[in-house]
Amino acid sequence: MTVVADESLRTDTSPAPDKRLSRRQFLRRAAMCGLLPFSTAAYATEIEPFWLHSHDVEIPIANLPAEFDGFRILHVTDLHAGPIVPIGYLERAIERVNAIDADLVLVTGDLVTHDMDWVQPICSLLAKINKRTYVSLGNHDYSELSPVLGQPFVASAIEQALMLTHCTLLRNSAASIERNDKRLWIVGLEDYYTPLYKPAEAFASFKADGPMIVMSHNPDTIDDLTPYHPALVMSGHTHGGQVRLPFIGAPILPIQTNYDQGLFDVKGTQLFVSRGVGYLKRIRLNCRPELPRLILKRA
Numbered sequence: 001m002t003v004v005a006d007e008s009l010r011t012d013t014s015p016a017p018d019k020r021l022s023r024r025q026f027l028r029r030a031a032m033c034g035l036l037p038f039s040t041a042a043y044a045t046e047i048e049p050f051w052l053h054s055h056d057v058e059i060p061i062a063n064l065p066a067e068f069d070g071f072r073i074l075h076v077t078d079l080h081a082g083p084i085v086p087i088g089y090l091e092r093a094i095e096r097v098n099a100i101d102a103d104l105v106l107v108t109g110d111l112v113t114h115d116m117d118w119v120q121p122i123c124s125l126l127a128k129i130n131k132r133t134y135v136s137l138g139n140h141d142y143s144e145l146s147p148v149l150g151q152p153f154v155a156s157a158i159e160q161a162l163m164l165t166h167c168t169l170l171r172n173s174a175a176s177i178e179r180n181d182k183r184l185w186i187v188g189l190e191d192y193y194t195p196l197y198k199p200a201e202a203f204a205s206f207k208a209d210g211p212m213i214v215m216s217h218n219p220d221t222i223d224d225l226t227p228y229h230p231a232l233v234m235s236g237h238t239h240g241g242q243v244r245l246p247f248i249g250a251p252i253l254p255i256q257t258n259y260d261q262g263l264f265d266v267k268g269t270q271l272f273v274s275r276g277v278g279y280l281k282r283i284r285l286n287c288r289p290e291l292p293r294l295i296l297k298r299a
């Protein structure tokens with residue numbers, strides 16, 4: 001069938017718009033396309049690494065005493081004080097911590113990046129936190145000479161420095177918080193990559209007569225921990241991958257499991273993995289640093 005255009009139906013007699021680009025438009029668009037990689041790089045290195053995200057995450061906990069329903073824990077991790085992360089940024093992060101209402105602050109490791117020179121500055125900064133604070137160590141908080149073997153030179157310096165503050169460092173040990181004779185237990189583990197990591201020792205050091213919250217820097221530890229039935233495990237270490245791509249997620253992660261960021265239910269234990277505050281390489285893309293506030297709720 002042949003279709004013949006009926007010119008009598010055409011009411012708009014103006015000439016069809018010229019859809020070709022003018023030279024000026026072409027040059028402008030080419031310049032924008034050319035600048036895109038540079039503007040993305042500038043954003044990923046100058047803006048997002050310092051764009052802290054504060055947000056609430058509700059954590060359902062079975063058998064949570066009513067006294068702790070709504071208990072708020074501010075999760076701080078992976079500060080990485082050192083020559084790469086500006087101390088001014090970390091000072092602003094601690095100011096943010098102090099401005100957020102919470103019942104407790106838990107710092108889950110990587111205070112420094114193996115660097116003894118930064119132990120005192122970061123511990124002095126943690127001393128400014130205006131809330132009850134417990135700290136555990138991460139893989140970068142041990143000796144710069146042999147972090148994998150866990151030589152504890154830096155860790156010992158952190159321990160000594162924190163003893164002069166209100167912050168309590170938990171090394172395979174536990175502390176409790178009491179409300180009306182009900183207890184919430186906070187357990188701090190040594191880092192998974194060190195021979196000091198001994199969860200059995202930590203869980204044997206107290207009698208768990210209430211829900212347990214475990215600070216364990218590396219989320220790969222979760223399978224070691226679920227047999228002890230903690231209510232919640234709080235980790236960092238991954239930094240969320242620092243760069244996350246659409247449909248792919250983080251191309252590079254320092255873990256064997258898939259627990260890269262956020263909240264997971266692992267055999268009835270809640271695992272929260274924070275993207276952290278600092279970084280190793282100064283780049284973050286689709287992976288903002290964060291200060292999550294975990295709110296415990298009766299399940």
Ligand SMILES: [Fe+2]
Pocket residue numbers: 078080110138140237238239
């Ligand atoms: Fe880290």
